[in-house]
Every structure is written in structure tokens, then in C-alpha cells.
Amino acid sequence: MTNRTAAPVTVIGLGLMGRALATAFLKAGHPTTVWNRSSSRATELVAEGARSAPSVGAALEASPLTVLCVTDYRAVRELFDASEAELAGTTLLNLTSGDSTQARETARWAEQHGARYLDGAIMAVPPVVGTADATILLSGPHSDFGTHRTTVEALGTVTHLGEDHGLAALYDVAGLAMMWSVLNAWLQGTAMLRTAGVDAATYAQFARRMAVGVADWLPGYAEQIDRGSFPAEVAALETDARAMAHLIEESEALGVNAELPKLFKAMADRAIAAGHGGEQYPVLIEEFSKP
Ligand SMILES: NC(=O)c1ccc[n+]([C@@H]2O[C@H](COP(=O)([O-])OP(=O)(O)OC[C@H]3O[C@@H](n4cnc5c(N)ncnc54)[C@H](OP(=O)(O)O)[C@@H]3O)[C@@H](O)[C@H]2O)c1
Structure with a gap:
């Protein structure tokens, strides 16, 4: 049932994720227009109350905000190139997965065509979309986020990360x-x-506590990275490197794969060779920041 106060929205791309997005908008009462290259994918949504647009152009015209969710950024460009739809005056929210360069380039392309553009990422699987557990990350102009925030919040917990589209x-x-x-x-x-x-389920309980405990170190370690100073407050990197050697030896002695521990140690060894053995673990950011 649509809600007279809920803004109209269009969804282009009705694969597994696009259909979940359209369903969440419908459930939240937004008048929802849909378009998909293979039109049969709109049938169920139309039965749930969506309007199927006959063309990409008609889909864009139906709503102030159009959400795109197709395979990749190439498909985004292909579908607009094939349609010759008028983009001027519309706002696109591209929830298609891609990299930051593609996001920034697509923002420039949209702006050149007179459209406003937000980029986004869905950190959830389709069944979770429309619940608070679905994390939706957005980037792009703050004013556009403000205009469409309420609509996008139908999809999950929305975070606007900043103006940089990437x-x-x-x-x-x-x-x-x-x-x-x-x-x-x-x-x-x-x-x-x-x-x-020891079976996987038994170890998983311990592993979970370890993961949560280590996650608690992140804010303090992040402060060291942001300051660029790594005093060994709890342990020096060379102490960690000795424990890594122990992990490698144990893995090899048990006959299990040792590639991952060897990768840890190779990075630590390089940082130690560069003179950082007496500093704390986050000094490895310098290794991670190289090509
Ligand atoms: N599924 C997930 O769990 C999940 C989670 C997070 C993010 N995502 C992202 O969401 C996006 C869509 O994923 P999905 O799972 O919905 O994929 P999907 O089920 O394979 O659907 C792909 C969609 O893209 C359309 N498409 C592909 N190439 C096209 C083109 N050249 N022109 C027009 N339309 C085109 C398809 O149209 P047709 O029906 O006509 O083929 C279909 O609607 C991807 O970027 C994915 O990484 C998915």
C-alpha cells in the first residue's frame, strides 16, 4: 500500500538485489516504478504494487530519485547508452558494486549529462534489505543525501560517508x-x-572472543597511525614476529597450510629490517601503504 507522504522512487535493475530494493520501497509505502532489461522480472513486483515503466526514460521521469542496481558499472553505462534517456534534472543513486575510480568517473559522467549523483554500496544480502541490519553506505553531495535520505532509509541503516563519490x-x-x-x-x-x-564449533566460541577482543584494540592503534608515532606500549613488533615464527613452525609441524602465517611474518620482517622492530604493531601500516 503506497503512502501519500512517501516520495516516489524508481529502481532500475531487477536482479536478486534490485528486486529486494524495490520490495523494501514498496513495503515502506513509496510509490515505486521499476524497469529491467528483461521485462518479465518486473511481474512479481507489479503484483505487489509497483508500476512497470515501458522505457528507461519513462522510469527516470516517474520519480525524483532513481536507484540503479545492475551487475557492474559497465552495465550502468550500457543501459543508458542503449536508451538515450534524458538524464537532466534527475538524481541517480547507483548501488551497483564497483571500485572508487568507477564511482568517481560515473559521477562526472552523470554531472556532464545534467544529473545529480550519489554512489553507494550495499553491505547486506537481499533477504536482509529493508531491515536495520542492512548497512547502506552512501557518498556524494551532502545536499542530495539530505533530499533523499528518508527514501533511502527504507532500505536499511544508511550512513553518508562524505562528498567524495569514491x-x-x-x-x-x-x-x-x-x-x-x-x-x-x-x-x-x-x-x-x-x-x-577439536571440532570447528568448539574452536569457533574461542575464536569469536579473540576476534572481539582484538577489535577492541583498533581505536587505540588507529590513534597511533593518525599520529604517525608507534611507541611499544604493550608489545614490540619483534616480539610479535617471534610469535609469528612459532605459528609457522606449529602449522608446518601439524601438516596444515602455513601460507598465511608466512605472509604475516614476511611483512613484519620487512618492517623490522627497515628499523621498526622496537615499535608497536600498527607501524606495519607503512608496509600496507606501499604498492
Ligand atoms: N546479491 C547480493 O547478495 C548482493 C549484495 C551486495 C551487493 N550486490 C550488488 O548488487 C548488484 C546486482 O546484484 P544482483 O545480485 O542483483 O545480480 P543479478 O541477480 O545477477 O542481477 C543483475 C542485474 O543487472 C542487469 N544487467 C546486467 N547487465 C545489464 C546491461 N548491460 N543492461 C541492463 N541491465 C543489465 C540484469 O538484467 P537482466 O535481468 O535483463 O539480465 C539484472 O537485472 C551487483 O553489483 C552486486 O555486486 C549484490
Whole structure:
């Protein structure tokens, strides 16, 4: 059921994610127009109350905000190139995944066509969209975020990261680095513990406490990085490097993969060789900041 006070919104791209976005807008009462290259994908949404636009141009005209969610940035450009739709005067919110360069280039392209542009990233899977657990990251002009904030909040918990259009994509990939690092570290430990008959579920309880405990160090370590000064308040890097050697030896002795521990140690060894062995772990930011 649409709500007379809720702003109209258009969704272009009705794959798994685009359909979830359109459903969340409909549930929040927004008059919702949809368009997809293969029009059959709109059928269920139309039954739920969406309006199917006959063309990209008609889809843009239907709402002050158009949300794009297609495979990649190339598809975004292809769909507009194929349609010759008039972009002037509309606002695009591109929730398609990509990198920061693509986001900034697409912002310039949209501006050249007279459109306003916000870029974004969805840190959630489709079933979570429309709940507070769906994190939606946005970047682009603050005024455009302010204008459309209430509409976008139908999708989840929305954070505006700043005016630089590339920020949402950067946070997106930084979050992926966090996710895979935690998962790989957990799998390393699980492989080791399983050699002693400890099952994954048992170790997962301990691993979770470790991950949460280490996460608590981040604000203090971040202060050191932002100050550019790394006094060894709790441990020196060379102490950590000795523990890394122990992790490598244990992995090899148990016959499990030692690639990840060796990567940790190689980076620490380079920082120690550069004279940072007496400093604290976040001094490794210098290794991470090189190409
Ligand atoms: N699914 C997730 O869990 C998830 C989570 C976070 C972010 N995302 C991001 O959301 C975006 C969409 O993902 P998805 O899961 O919805 O993918 P999907 O199910 O594969 O849907 C892809 C959509 O892109 C459209 N498309 C592809 N190329 C096109 C082109 N050249 N012109 C016009 N339309 C084109 C497809 O149209 P047709 O139907 O005509 O093929 C379809 O609507 C991706 O960037 C993805 O990384 C997805």
C-alpha cells in the first residue's frame, strides 16, 4: 500500500538485489516504478504494487530519485547508452558494486549529462534489505543525501560517508578485507585445532572472543597511525614476529597450510629490517601503504 507522504522512487535493475530494493520501497509505502532489461522480472513486483515503466526514460521521469542496481558499472553505462534517456534534472543513486575510480568517473559522467549523483554500496544480502541490519553506505553531495535520505532509509541503516563519490566503494572493499582476514585467520586456527580432535564449533566460541577482543584494540592503534608515532606500549613488533615464527613452525609441524602465517611474518620482517622492530604493531601500516 503506497503512502501519500512517501516520495516516489524508481529502481532500475531487477536482479536478486534490485528486486529486494524495490520490495523494501514498496513495503515502506513509496510509490515505486521499476524497469529491467528483461521485462518479465518486473511481474512479481507489479503484483505487489509497483508500476512497470515501458522505457528507461519513462522510469527516470516517474520519480525524483532513481536507484540503479545492475551487475557492474559497465552495465550502468550500457543501459543508458542503449536508451538515450534524458538524464537532466534527475538524481541517480547507483548501488551497483564497483571500485572508487568507477564511482568517481560515473559521477562526472552523470554531472556532464545534467544529473545529480550519489554512489553507494550495499553491505547486506537481499533477504536482509529493508531491515536495520542492512548497512547502506552512501557518498556524494551532502545536499542530495539530505533530499533523499528518508527514501533511502527504507532500505536499511544508511550512513553518508562524505562528498567524495569514491568513498562508499572504498569502504565496501575495506570491509571485504576485514571480512576475509577474520575468516581466513579463523580457518587457520580451525585447521590446527582439528588435528587435535577439536571440532570447528568448539574452536569457533574461542575464536569469536579473540576476534572481539582484538577489535577492541583498533581505536587505540588507529590513534597511533593518525599520529604517525608507534611507541611499544604493550608489545614490540619483534616480539610479535617471534610469535609469528612459532605459528609457522606449529602449522608446518601439524601438516596444515602455513601460507598465511608466512605472509604475516614476511611483512613484519620487512618492517623490522627497515628499523621498526622496537615499535608497536600498527607501524606495519607503512608496509600496507606501499604498492
Ligand atoms: N546479491 C547480493 O547478495 C548482493 C549484495 C551486495 C551487493 N550486490 C550488488 O548488487 C548488484 C546486482 O546484484 P544482483 O545480485 O542483483 O545480480 P543479478 O541477480 O545477477 O542481477 C543483475 C542485474 O543487472 C542487469 N544487467 C546486467 N547487465 C545489464 C546491461 N548491460 N543492461 C541492463 N541491465 C543489465 C540484469 O538484467 P537482466 O535481468 O535483463 O539480465 C539484472 O537485472 C551487483 O553489483 C552486486 O555486486 C549484490
